[in-house]
Each structure stands twice: as C-alpha cells, then as structure tokens.
Amino acid sequence: MKRRIGRSERGAALLAVLLLVAVMGALAVAMLEKLKLSVALAGNNAALDQSRAFAIGIESLLALRIDDIVALSPNLTTSAGGWNGEVRTIPLPGGGLAQAVVRDGGNCFNVNSVADGSVAAELTPRALGVEQFVNLMRVLEIPEQAARGIAASAGDWVDADSDLSRGGAEDSAYQGGTPSYRPGNTYFADVSELRAVSGVTPEIYAALRPWLCALPSTDLSPINVNTLNPAQAPLVAMLAPDLISLGAAEAVIAARPAAGWSDITEFYRTPPLRPMVLPLDVQSQPQLRTKWFTLDLKIGLQGAELHETALVDARISPARVVARRWGGDD
Numbered sequence: 467m468k469r470r471i472g473r474s475e476r477g478a479a480l481l482a483v484l485l486l487v488a489v490m491g492a493l494a495v496a497m498l499e500k501l502k503l504s505v506a507l508a509g510n511n512a513a514l515d516q517s518r519a520f521a522i523g524i525e526s527l528l529a530l531r532i533d534d535i536v537a538l539s540p541n542l543t544t545s546a547g548g549w550n551g552e553v554r555t556i557p558l559p560g561g562g563l564a565q566a567v568v569r570d571g572g573n574c575f576n577v578n579s580v581a582d583g584s585v586a587a588e589l590t591p592r593a594l595g596v597e598q599f600v601n602l603m604r605v606l607e608i609p610e611q612a613a614r615g616i617a618a619s620a621g622d623w624v625d626a627d628s629d630l631s632r633g634g635a636e637d638s639a640y641q642g643g644t645p646s647y648r649p650g651n652t653y654f655a656d657v658s659e660l661r662a663v664s665g666v667t668p669e670i671y672a673a674l675r676p677w678l679c680a681l682p683s684t685d686l687s688p689i690n691v692n693t694l695n696p697a698q699a700p701l702v703a704m705l706a707p708d709l710i711s712l713g714a715a716e717a718v719i720a721a722r723p724a725a726g727w728s729d730i731t732e733f734y735r736t737p738p739l740r741p742m743v744l745p746l747d748v749q750s751q752p753q754l755r756t757k758w759f760t761l762d763l764k765i766g767l768q769g770a771e772l773h774e775t776a777l778v779d780a781r782i783s784p785a786r787v788v789a790r791r792w793g794g795d796d
Contacts, residue, residue, distance in 0.1 A: 513770035518792075520558055521763050521774050524566055525787055531568065532759050532778055532785040543570075543756035544692045544726035551695075562767035571758035571777055572688040573698055574679035575602050577654045579686050580617065581624040586652040591621035591631055594747055595686060602704040605712060606673055612665060619664040623649040635664035654680040656791060677701065681758060681777070682788055686747070690756045691733050692726035694719050705748050714738040730754060757781045 535549055549568050556564040579595035596617045603613035618634035628651075630636045640647050640662075650659065657678045661671050677700060681688075689701050702715035710718075717738045727733045730752060734740070759778040764771070776790040 513768040514772055516560075517562070517765040517767045517770060517772040520562070520564060520765055520767070521772065524556065524564055524763060524765075525761060525776055525790075528566060528568055528761050529778060529785045529787065532780050533783055536756075536780050536783065536785070540755070542692065542726060542728060542754050543690055545695075546725075550693050558765070558767060560767060562765065564766075565764045567762040569760045569762065570690055570693040570756045571679065571760035572681070572690055572753070572756055573694055573701060574687065575599060575677055575701070575704065576681045576683075576685065576687045577620060577657060577660060577678055578624060578680060578682070578684050580621040581653075581684050583626075583684060587626050589624055589626045589652070589684065591618075591625050591634075592684065594745075595684070596621045598687070598704055601707045602677060602700060603670075603674070605700045605703045605707055606677070608670055608673060612670065616663060616665040616670070620660065623663050624651070624653065626651050639664045653682060653684075655789075656680055679758075679760075679777075682779075686751045688753045688757055689751065690753045691719075691730075692722070692754055693756060696720060702752075705751065706742070706744055709742045709744070710739070727754060759785070761787075 531549070535543065535547075551567060551569055554566045554568075556566060558564055575598065576595075577599075580592060580599055581589040581595065582592035583589040599617035599620060600610070600613045603616065604610055615633050615635075618631045619639070622631050622634035622636050625631075628636050635649075637648050640649065647662065654660065657675065657680050659680070660666055660674070660678065661668075666674075687701070691702070694701065696716050696719050699712055699715035699719055702718060703710050703712050715738075718733075718736045721736050721738075723732075733752060734742075734749070757780055759780055761774075761776040761778060763774040763776070765774075766772075772792070773794050774790060774792055776787045778785050779788045
C-alpha cells in the first residue's frame with residue numbers, strides 16, 4: 467500500500483528543488499564570469515604579445531632611421547629634419563596605432579659617470595663625475611648638503627669595493643632597513659635604481675628623473691651641444707655652475723648657428739663662454755655628434771596599451787638596441 471505524500475512534504479521537496487536550482491544558477495553565473503575574465507585576459511595577453519612583436523619591428527625601422535641620421539653627417543649631429551623629439555604615428559594591422567619618438571639619448575647626466583673604469587668588478591668612484599652630479603642638483607635647486615650626500619652615495623653604489631667615501635654610503639647604510647639590501651657594486655642598469663641610493667627621497671628623484679640616464683659606460687655625460695634645446699640649459703650649467711649660470715647656458719644654446727657648431731672651439735667662443743677657463747676634462751666633454759639615441763614607443767592594440775623605452779648605441783654602424791624597458795616611466 468502506497469503512502470500518501472502530505473502537502474507539507476511536497477512543499478519541502480519543492481523548496482529543496484528550488485534551492486538546488488538557485489545554487490546551480492549561482493554556480494553557473496560564477497563560472498561564466500570566470501570564463502569571461504579568462505577570455506578577456508587571454509585576449510589581452512595575446513594583444514600585448516603582438517604589441518611587443520610590433521615594438522621590436524618598429525625598433526628595427528627606427529634603428530635604420532638612426533643609421534641614416536648618422537650617415538648623413540658622420541662627424542656632426544644636429545636636429546635638422548625634426549627627428550629629435552618628433553612624434554611619429556604608425557598605423558598597425560588590426561586597427562592598432564603606434565607612436566614613436568627618437569631622442570638624443572646622450573643629452574642627460576649619465577649616472578654611471580660617478581664611477582671610473584671599464585670592468586664592473588674594478589670600478590672606482592670618479593671625483594669629477596660625482597662633482598658634476600652635485601652640480602646638476604645645485605642647478606635644480608636641491609640643497610647642496612643633500613646633493614653631496616646623494617652623489618657620494620651614488621659613487622659608493624657603483625664602485626666595486628666596500629670602502630666608504632666621504633659623505634657616502636655602503637652596506638651598513640642599507641642593511642638596517644626594511645627590506646634590507648646591499649649596494650649594486652656595478653653599473654646602474656636603469657635610472658630607477660637610483661631610488662634605492664641613500665638620501666634619495668621621492669621628491670628629489672622626481673626632480674632629477676628628467677635629467678638622468680644610465681648609459682652602459684662610465685663616460686662623462688656626452689652632451690651634444692648641437693641637439694640641446696633651451697630647456698636643457700641645466701646640462702650646460704652643470705659643467706661649471708660657478709662659472710656658467712643657468713641664464714648664460716640658455717644664452718649659449720640660443721646663440722647656436724642654424725646649421726650647428728662645426729667645431730667645438732666655436733662653441734667655446736660663444737660670448738657667455740669666451741672668458742671662462744674650464745678644466746681640460748670638462749672642455750673635452752661636450753660633443754658635436756650623437757652616439758646614443760633613445761626610442762620611446764607607445765602601442766595601442768585591441769584595447770591593450772604597451773609602453774617601451776629603448777637605448778640605441780650608434781657608436782658603430784649599424785646602430786643596435788643595447789637596453790630596453792617595458793612599461794611606463796618608473
């Protein structure tokens with residue numbers, strides 16, 4: 467004999483079914499959301515991978531352009547033709563767009579010039595490079611005491627030993643922090659590494675960043691006086707701020723001939739510089755030819771955006787990329 471199911475039991479069974487359906491529906495929605503996110507991430511990663519491939523291709527094209535700039539005048543590089551800082555827009559397959567900028571990559575303070583030597587394991591602090599770093603910070607109105615501490619610490623950061631320079635910082639200055647770390651004891655690989663140097667605050671780093679570069683050599687900053695623009699006058703003033711004021715540096719750049727200086731002695735004959743006697747090392751530092759170029763790339767493709775900065779060595783033909791950084795500036 468069959469048992470008759472009561473109304474209350476039927477109601478409970480219905481509630482259980484409804485609850486099960488609700489749970490399954492919620493799980494299905496969650497799974498669909500995860501699937502949607504996974505598809506979006508996969509698409510974004512694919513777009514970024516494709517953007518990187520386009521960036522490498524554009525690098526090659528721009529390196530050829532740099533070879534043309536150098537070949538046009540092997541002993542003299544000027545901004546003729548508008549290449550220096552010009553934004554080039556390049557359409558890409560799939561509706562993408564790239565913006566590329568070629569800049570003089572040597573018109574900056576080379577943070578590795580605070581050291582001397584050609585072998586990473588044998589680098590020693592360079593007094594003139596440290597002093598020029600101080601000079602730049604003075605021109606940028608960073609207090610001199612802080613500037614001297616930062617410059618000396620930068621020299622200690624790069625040099626191969628653990629000997630403390632006057633006003634500098636070695637292992638003991640960094641090992642007590644959180645996290646604890648040690649100086650690099652080699653070349654700065656990127657300017658952003660300077661943020662870890664003793665005395666560098668976020669405010670000081672932000673003030674310095676537009677003026678710095680990390681060339682893969684300890685050469686004094688190879689400033690090309692033929693490609694400087696007036697806003698870069700601090701790079702001339704830093705050579706000898708007690709002799710070359712910021713105003714005098716601006717006047718020198720403004721007095722440059724339309725075709726550029728063809729001889730470095732002509733640069734030093736410019737009225738603001740004519741009466742000055744500079745150390746021989748400093749006199750030979752300004753250049754007429756650009757040896758380092760910087761490429762700034764911004765690629766937008768299928769909703770993804772990619773930024774790249776590359777350093778190009780044009781000392782030997784063909785020009786070649788020697789360093790690249792993905793992502794925005796620092």
